[in-house]
Amino acid sequence: MATTIRVTAADISLYHVAARWLGDAAQWWRIAQLNGMVDPDLSGFAMPVGLVLPAADASLGSGVPGVTS
Template identity: 70%
Template sequence: MANTLKVTAADISLYHVAARQLGDATQWWRIARLNGLDDPDLGGFATPVVLTLPPVDATQDSGVAGVSS
């Protein structure tokens, strides 16, 4: 079963979700990509939305897909 999380506008952004769930705010794009999103802002969610979360991956260290720091 995939790891999921219910989010609302109160969660502010995927940056906040990634920091809390993945330990790295710059990995917001991994959550976005997995859920078909392209904007980290969650302010437009009027109702709760369930997001699928990727596994924690310490090798993703730059925050940009395909670019290492």
């Protein structure tokens, strides 16, 4: 069962949401992908917006897949 939370600009970014709910800020992209987003910035959300969260997965490495430094 998917978890849905409500976020506003006060939540700052998907980095913060991922750190709190998934235990890894670098997994923000999983939340973005699941919700059809491309930008981790939440500053434009004046009203509460529902976000579906993926299940926490400690086996995933940090970072965005396919992107190397």
